[in-house]
Amino acid sequence: MPERAQILPGTLDLLILKAVSLGPLYGYGILLRIEQISHGALLIEQGALYPALFRLVRQRLLKAHWDTSENNRRTKFYELTTAGRKRLRQEEEGWNRLVIAIASALKAQPEEI
Amino acid sequence: MRIFASLRSIISALFHRSLVEKEIEEELRAHIQDRANDLERSGVPRAEAERRARLDFGDYQKFKEEIREAQGTHSLETLIQDLRYALRMLRKSPGFTAVAVLTLALGIGANTAIFSVTDTLLFRSLPFHRPDRIALLQNAIVEDSFPPHDTVKQFHDWAQRSTYLADAAVFEGIDANLGGGRGVVRAHIVQTSWNFFSVLGTQPTVGHGFARDDEVDATGFGLPGRNAVAVIGYGLWQELFGGDPKALGATISVEGNRLMVIGVAPRGFDYPDHCVLWKPAAFSRGNNGWVAIARLKPGISWAHARSAFAVEVAPQLPKPAKTESPDLAPQLLSLQDGLLGPVKNATLLLLGAVLLVLLMACTNVANLLIARTADRRVELSVRAALGASRGRLARQLLTECLLLSLVAAIAGLLAAYWTVPLAAIVEPPPLGVQSYSVLNGHVLAFTLAASVIAAMLFGLLPVLDIGNLRVLGPQPSATSRGARVIRQAVVAAQVMLTMVLLSASVMVGHAFAHIMSTDRGYNVKAIATVSVSLGGTTYQSGDRQLPYFEEVLDRVRNLAAVRSVSATEFLPLDARGFIGGDFGIDGHPAKRNSMIVPVFANYFQTMGGQILYGREFNDAEVRSGAKVAVVNERFAAGFGEPSQAIGRRLTTASGSSWQIVGVVKGMDYETDPTLINPFQVFIPPAHPGIFPPATFVARVDAPVESHLSAIRDTIRSVDTDVPVFGAETMQQRLNELFAHPRFYRFIIWTFTGFALLLIVAGTYGLLAYTVARRTSEIGIRMALGATRTNVGRMVLGEAFLTVCVGIIGGAPLIFWIKRLAGSLMGSAPGSLTAPIAFGALAILAVALLAAYIPARCAMRVDPVVALRYE
Numbered sequence A: 001m002p003e004r005a006q007i008l009p010g011t012l013d014l015l016i017l018k019a020v021s022l023g024p025l026y027g028y029g030i031l032l033r034i035e036q037i038s039h040g041a042l043l044i045e046q047g048a049l050y051p052a053l054f055r056l057v058r059q060r061l062l063k064a065h066w067d068t069s070e071n072n073r074r075t076k077f078y079e080l081t082t083a084g085r086k087r088l089r090q091e092e093e094g095w096n097r098l099v100i101a102i103a104s105a106l107k108a109q110p111e112e113i
Numbered sequence B: 001m002r003i004f005a006s007l008r009s010i011i012s013a014l015f016h017r018s019l020v021e022k023e024i025e026e027e028l029r030a031h032i033q034d035r036a037n038d039l040e041r042s043g044v045p046r047a048e049a050e051r052r053a054r055l056d057f058g059d060y061q062k063f064k065e066e067i068r069e070a071q072g073t074h075s076l077e078t079l080i081q082d083l084r085y086a087l088r089m090l091r092k093s094p095g096f097t098a099v100a101v102l103t104l105a106l107g108i109g110a111n112t113a114i115f116s117v118t119d120t121l122l123f124r125s126l127p128f129h130r131p132d133r134i135a136l137l138q139n140a141i142v143e144d145s146f147p148p149h150d151t152v153k154q155f156h157d158w159a160q161r162s163t164y165l166a167d168a169a170v171f172e173g174i175d176a177n178l179g180g181g182r183g184v185v186r187a188h189i190v191q192t193s194w195n196f197f198s199v200l201g202t203q204p205t206v207g208h209g210f211a212r213d214d215e216v217d218a219t220g221f222g223l224p225g226r227n228a229v230a231v232i233g234y235g236l237w238q239e240l241f242g243g244d245p246k247a248l249g250a251t252i253s254v255e256g257n258r259l260m261v262i263g264v265a266p267r268g269f270d271y272p273d274h275c276v277l278w279k280p281a282a283f284s285r286g287n288n289g290w291v292a293i294a295r296l297k298p299g300i301s302w303a304h305a306r307s308a309f310a311v312e313v314a315p316q317l318p319k320p321a322k323t324e325s326p327d328l329a330p331q332l333l334s335l336q337d338g339l340l341g342p343v344k345n346a347t348l349l350l351l352g353a354v355l356l357v358l359l360m361a362c363t364n365v366a367n368l369l370i371a372r373t374a375d376r377r378v379e380l381s382v383r384a385a386l387g388a389s390r391g392r393l394a395r396q397l398l399t400e401c402l403l404l405s406l407v408a409a410i411a412g413l414l415a416a417y418w419t420v421p422l423a424a425i426v427e428p429p430p431l432g433v434q435s436y437s438v439l440n441g442h443v444l445a446f447t448l449a450a451s452v453i454a455a456m457l458f459g460l461l462p463v464l465d466i467g468n469l470r471v472l473g474p475q476p477s478a479t480s481r482g483a484r485v486i487r488q489a490v491v492a493a494q495v496m497l498t499m500v501l502l503s504a505s506v507m508v509g510h511a512f513a514h515i516m517s518t519d520r521g522y523n524v525k526a527i528a529t530v531s532v533s534l535g536g537t538t539y540q541s542g543d544r545q546l547p548y549f550e551e552v553l554d555r556v557r558n559l560a561a562v563r564s565v566s567a568t569e570f571l572p573l574d575a576r577g578f579i580g581g582d583f584g585i586d587g588h589p590a591k592r593n594s595m596i597v598p599v600f601a602n603y604f605q606t607m608g609g610q611i612l613y614g615r616e617f618n619d620a621e622v623r624s625g626a627k628v629a630v631v632n633e634r635f636a637a638g639f640g641e642p643s644q645a646i647g648r649r650l651t652t653a654s655g656s657s658w659q660i661v662g663v664v665k666g667m668d669y670e671t672d673p674t675l676i677n678p679f680q681v682f683i684p685p686a687h688p689g690i691f692p693p694a695t696f697v698a699r700v701d702a703p704v705e706s707h708l709s710a711i712r713d714t715i716r717s718v719d720t721d722v723p724v725f726g727a728e729t730m731q732q733r734l735n736e737l738f739a740h741p742r743f744y745r746f747i748i749w750t751f752t753g754f755a756l757l758l759i760v761a762g763t764y765g766l767l768a769y770t771v772a773r774r775t776s777e778i779g780i781r782m783a784l785g786a787t788r789t790n791v792g793r794m795v796l797g798e799a800f801l802t803v804c805v806g807i808i809g810g811a812p813l814i815f816w817i818k819r820l821a822g823s824l825m826g827s828a829p830g831s832l833t834a835p836i837a838f839g840a841l842a843i844l845a846v847a848l849l850a851a852y853i854p855a856r857c858a859m860r861v862d863p864v865v866a867l868r869y870e
Helices: A011-021 A027-037 A046-058 A082-107 B002-015 B017-041 B046-057 B060-071 B074-092 B094-123 B152-161 B196-200 B234-241 B302-316 B335-340 B343-375 B377-385 B390-426 B441-466 B481-517 B542-557 B603-607 B619-624 B633-637 B705-718 B730-737 B739-773 B775-783 B788-825 B833-859 B863-868
Strands: A062-068 A074-080 B134-138 B165-179 B184-192 B229-232 B251-254 B257-264 B277-280 B291-296 B331-334 B527-533 B562-568 B579-581 B583-585 B594-598 B611-614 B628-632 B649-652 B657-664 B680-683 B693-700 B724-729
Touching (some): A011 A027, A011 A062, A011 A074, A027 A046, A027 B017, A074 B017, B094 B335, B094 B343, B094 B390, B343 B377, B343 B441, B343 B739, B481 B739, B562 B603, B628 B633, B724 B730
Parallel strands (some): B184 B277, B628 B657
Antiparallel strands (some): B134 B331, B527 B693, B611 B657
16 A cells, blocks of 8 residues: 555545546545545545535535435435536646645755745 | 525425435445445455444544534524523523523613604604605794794795795694584694695695685684684594594684684694694784794705804894803704704713613623633533534523523513603603604614623623633633633723712702702792683673682682682793783883783782782772782882882883882792793783683692692582683692603612612622632631631722722713703702712712622631632
8 A cells, every 4th residue: 555645634625526527426436536546645534525525515516416326226426516617627727836836846956045 | 596595405404304314324324334345345354344444434423513514504503502501501590590681671671661762752754744854943933023924925925035945834832722512622723824734745634724815914813714714633523523524614613713624634643732723823023932844945955954044043133142041042953853852862861871771781791691601611611622612602602691681672672661651751752643662663673782782792701701711620710810800890880880870860869859949939839720711711701701710719719728819821930922011110111021920819929929018919909900010029129229119100111001019029930040031020910801811829728739629620610611721739830840850860860779789789799709719718818817807808898999999980970971960950960079979988888788798708718618628
């Protein structure tokens, strides 16, 4: 198992939006998807997923509906709304800017100052 | 839309709670199940897999709570939870709850009652068309020349030419005998210019108002069929005609003149002064009883109209200006303010005072709450340890405060509901359609706002106190400096406010005692008065009046309890519309106009007036219409030694003359000392024709009240068709005149009593609490050799210090309150030493009394018992 990083506060929402943007998913599926797309590098407190999901539904970024899953069980599926898609785009851009800024800051050498 | 959506989700979440709850469970369990399945598939044994899955998931209950919070049902549910909890807490300490609710209920109730009066008088608009544009030209017509109204044309031309008034109307209220139904009754009617109704924007509901040519230029009642017309009030219409529209065209007798009814005023319309009938005015020169109202021109602002009026009226004012109070100076007022007059300021002042009382109630409850919160530290810290945030605890406390306040508001509303009718007795609303009511939107909103704000006020300190809460370790003692200083400051603030109220009480009480004990030149205690009016009766004609009066005087004189009887056209203190005259002695005019009072024989003897020189009239002089007169000392002094006036001739510019037979001390015909006419002339009633309205005065044995009905019935027995009214003792008349000051005194005394009670509760609470908290400290002190006296002194010392700070802080405010008290009572109170000294001593006495029990408790502390607790 690779060394896992604790996720930054506030990034869980972004990860959820990203995971769901790739297709409707149910709760545990979202967790698996995040582990998959982050190559298992992120450590998520599993229960924390659900308050976040409910919050995103209330913010109308996700919508939820009950359906039958592949193993014929009643399951709650989440998918992105238009607002959610827009938010994901904004958050992605913001995140990338942040990463670049932090990275360049960290690369700074003493002679550059 | 967002709001609706979230509201819907909250409501559905509440109603389908069990369903939502089940779905959350289902979702979370599915997650753990899936996880366990995955782990099992990777080779973990089933039991171990399920254990690991639960562990990986984390704190199940915590996340479930977070989900609920995320769903938004949380706040409402918390509120319900908080409310239940608050109710339980309040029930658990009934003593505290009762004191707090009672204190607040009195505060809120008093505010509600006063506000309902203020609301009716000041904030609700008058029932006229665009009432905000109607002006009252206050006291403009003092000197009979402005606005010009010698003739109809003069007045209307003036109004039409005005640059700032669209139209203006004049009127004059008079008491008159009304006939038409059963017998003759006394009623208040008004004579108006023809456009009275159109200026107000009110039209009769039945029939029509006056026409332009209904007015007449003469002191008469108009011509039959042309201007002998009247609009009657709705009540009179019901009473005399049973609400029959055929009343139009019927005649009604006013002071014996027959007027034709042409209209009926709308229900409830009784402006001005609750009158029941309107008739066209007869314009004549020198009428100083007129009142003018006007409607502002469209687009003209009040400021503009006011200044334009001031400019127009200035050259008309007599020079030098009379020494009248500035309130009475001619000015343009909104009709609403004009209707209220000085009552407006008094009402606002009372509202301010009553808010002060509520503020004090709040501080007291805050004090009680701080003590209680401190007692609940253990409970609160346990809740904090179990995960309640500070915000959550603060919300809990505030909910308790709100609940207290709302319960108190309901009690207060009930109290106001019962007390407001009292206000209507002291200060009836100026218009019939107005009434003081508690159960209306404005007042209820005010009460709700007052109670919520009060809750925030008294909840603030205890909630701030939560900041000091520690979850672990020893609780900071409530006797810590900070908390104690706050509580002492609260008590000191109460003392300060009470100090102000107490001194106001003394000033007001002093001023009132002064008013009531002032020597007004006649005997107040032993006089009974009953009025009659002969207008429109069979005695109206001149030669029949005197026999009627003589018959009444004879019959009343023969009553067992009556010592002396006489009659006068108008009583002292009741000088409305008195006749003035340009009198002098031996042809030399006096410096100013004198008032002239027609009186019968034995008037001064009956009234207890003081005859300085000579004598008063006798029966023979009154009967023969002898030209004799009595003058007062001030008048006589203008012409030399007063005693020398006897035998000289009282003369007028027009050549009439009377022989002066007596000089008297004079009586106060006005209550305002600045308005009393210093020159008074008394003459026998003129012959023929005396005066339609007159008041009989009788000096009777005590108790005066018990003889009133006998005198009234005796007068009525002479002729039942003559209206007999106003059977009152002189003392009662005086009391009515000073009903306002009496009411203000009552209110201020009540407030002060309430404030003193609060001081007792506040001081007692502060000290009892400190003593309870410091029991062990006191124990140690005593173990170390402190005597009981030392301990008692320590506790009393704290009370003394706190109260002294309050007293010193309150003293400067008293200088300010002095002016207010003066304006309420209509006279300036004297020195401030007595009020301040009395206030300080009373508060000290009360506070030390309240401190006595805690001090005794402290002195009884047994060191052995006290120290065992630690």
